[in-house]
Amino acid sequence: MDKCVFCGGQVSRQQVTFLYDDDDNYFFVEHVPAEVCTKCGEKTYSPEVAEKLTRLAKRGHPARTIQVPVFNFGETSL
Numbered sequence: 588m589d590k591c592v593f594c595g596g597q598v599s600r601q602q603v604t605f606l607y608d609d610d611d612n613y614f615f616v617e618h619v620p621a622e623v624c625t626k627c628g629e630k631t632y633s634p635e636v637a638e639k640l641t642r643l644a645k646r647g648h649p650a651r652t653i654q655v656p657v658f659n660f661g662e663t664s665l
C-alpha cells in the first residue's frame with residue numbers, strides 16, 4: 588500500500604470525478620481511477636491517467652453536458 592506524499596496517510600484506489608480547470612475552460616471527467624489519501628483527501632493520478640486527461644482536454648468528446656451554477660462569494664448576503 589502506498590503512502591500519501593503530503594501527509595503520509597494511507598491511500599486507497601478509488602474512482603473519482605476529476606475537475607479540469609484552465610482559464611475559462613472547465614470540465615469534469617467521471618470514473619477516473621485515482622489513489623485517494625484516506626487522511627487528507629489528496630488525489631494522485633498515475634502518469635497514464637494524467638496523460639489521458641490531457642488528451643481529453645485537447646480533443647475529447649463529452650458524454651454529456653451539465654449546467655453548473657456559479658456564485659460570487661463577495662456578493663452573497665447569506
Ligand SMILES: [Zn+2]
Nearest residue numbers: 591594624627
Ligand atoms: Zn494525505
